[in-house]
Amino acid sequence: MSHDTSDIARIGSRAHIIYTIVVFVVLASLDNAAIALIPSMVPQLETTFGVGKAAVGLLTAAQIVVTAITAVIWGYLADSRSRKRLLLWGTLIWSVAMAASGVTESFPTLLGLQLLAGVGLGSIASVGFSVISDFVAPRRRGLAMSFWGLSQGIGTLVGSLLASQAGAGSHSRPFFMLAFAGILFAGLYLAAYEPPRGFSEPDLAALHAAGADYEYAIDPSQLRVIAANRTNRWLVLQGLTAQVAYGSLIWVPLLYQEKVIAQGYSDVTGQKVGGLFAAMFTIGALFSILAGHIGDRWQRRNLGGRAYVSAIGILGAIPFFLIFFWIPLNGLDVTEGASTMTYIGEVFSQLVTNPWVAGAFLSALTALALTSADSPNWFALISDVNLPEHRGTVFGVGNLVNGAGRGVGTAFTAITAQTLQKTIAPPLNLALSLTLFQVFFLPTGWCYWKAAHTAPRDIEKVRATLRDRG
Structure with a gap:
């Protein structure tokens, strides 16, 4: 099939592409x-619904698993159908479920609504990745994907801040605010540009310049080819162990809330101040831009370079995470019952006047800077070693395994902490629980090391296929 190249220039102009990428990044x-x-x-959910931390942990884990399972289905559909329509429906599903979560007074209903939200959220991960990968040329893939990954880290930060501040008095407000944002950007997405598959592949440049389409789409017979790709196996397997450790880190805001409470402050003050500390500590994720750039440079010299960068980052972060978990907030000085704006100023003041707070910040900054090497290079490798019509599916499978690992880490960290609380008081029970789950980063580093040795052959195979088709 061919198309009018002037039409491509109109609907796929630079401004239109930038607009589309911005909308995608916000959705992510x-x-x-x-x-x-x-x-x-x-704390707010425990009071509102009369449940314990373990129940809330299981809810979060269940939502993660549902998101991961449905991402496989969304990803497969994205490799054969209109991705724009899929993303629109997915966004509307999770937005409506979030809005309904703000009005329910039943924990089982909240659980059901959050699982429904997970169905919609699965589309953002795999369908969004499929589209973004078509906008990015291989030479700058790590750098570009760092912004995609960074947007997810910023989203976690925003969600944590929204919940800890707006949700301190009522659980409803954060759900309503996020639902509104989802519906807003679903509307903005109607004007987005859907790129042809393989849009930025150098080996397909002549094909697209001639006004032709890359017409290949996935079908069930190709699943065996995807599974036979050795690098895919290592990239998927590393996610199982890495996400157990990452899943445990979702409880860092609670750890720091408990650290604040341990200094003699109320639960509400602990939730607000601890949430601000946890948000401030995520600044290290900004280093993913540098990590993506380093991965690009190493990859141009050695096709296994991205995997080496990820392995070094994951393994190097472990000791800094341990310091971050165990360092106390001795001498913390904030105003009991103050506003969020007051706490923001006091938290930053503590950063420069309290050595314990400064130590926690520096250890978190270093740990997250090192682990930030993981996501952009993983995203880029998925694109590098797979054909355009396979990327959504492979990402979906990877996201499924990631979700399973993250769900296990999220649930069992909470269960472990609650079990330890019988003999070890907060926040030490949470610190010990988080420490135990760091061991899962060790096999992750080994998987990346293996991927560094299989990636060159798989990348060359993809390039040769694209040259034949272009």
């Missing part, structure tokens, strides 16, 4: 904001 951030809401307002 809202996805993670939605997942971060529940763990950041645990």
Whole structure:
């Protein structure tokens, strides 16, 4: 099939592409904001619904697993159908479920609505990745994907802040605010540009310049080819172990809330101040831009370079996470019952006047800077070693395994902490629980090391196929 090249210039202009990428990046951030809401307002949910931390942890884990399972289906559909329509429906599903979550007074109903939201959220991950990967050329893929990954980290930050501040008095407000944002950007997405598959592949440049389409789409017979790709196996397997550790980190806001309460402050003050500390500590994720750039440069010299960068980052972060978990907030000085704006100033003041707070910040900054090497290079590798019509499916499978690992980490960290609380008081029970789950980063580093050795062959195979088709 061919098309008018002037039409492509009109609907796929630079401004239109930038607009589309911005909308996608915001949607990706809202996805993670939605997942971060529940763990950041645990005290409020315990009071409102009369449940324990373990029940809230299981709810969060269940939503993550549902999101991951449905992402596989969304991803497969994205490799064969209109991705714009799929994303629109997915966004509307999770937005409506979030709005309904704000009015329910029943915990089982809240659970059901959050699982429904997970169905919609699954579309943002895999369908969004499929579209974004078509906008990005291989040479700058790590750098570009760092912004995609960073948007998800920002979303987690926004969700945590929204829940800990707006949700301190009522659980309804954060759900309503996020639902409104989702519906707003669903409307903005109607004007977005859907790129042809393989839009930025150098080996297909002549094809697109001639006004022709890359007409290949996935079908069930190709699933065996995807499974035979050795790098795919290592990239998917690393997610199982990595996300157990990452899933445990969703309880960091609660850890720091408990640290504030341990200094003699009320639960409400603990939720607000602890939430601000947790948000401030995520600044290290900004280093993903540098990590993506380093991955690009190493990849141009060695096709296994991205995997090496990820392995070094994951393994190097472990000791800094341990410091971050165990360092106390001795001498913390904030105003009991103050407003969020007052607390923001006091938290930043503590950063420069209290060595314990400064130590927590520096350890978190270093740990997150190192682990930030993971996501942009993983995203880029998925694109590098797979054909355009396979990327949504592979990402969906990877996201499924990631979700399973994250769900296990999220649920069992809460269960472990609650079990330890019988003999170890907060926040030490949470610190110990988080420490135990860091061991899962070790096999993750090994998987990346193996992927570094299989990636060159798989990348060359993809390039040769695209050259034949172009």
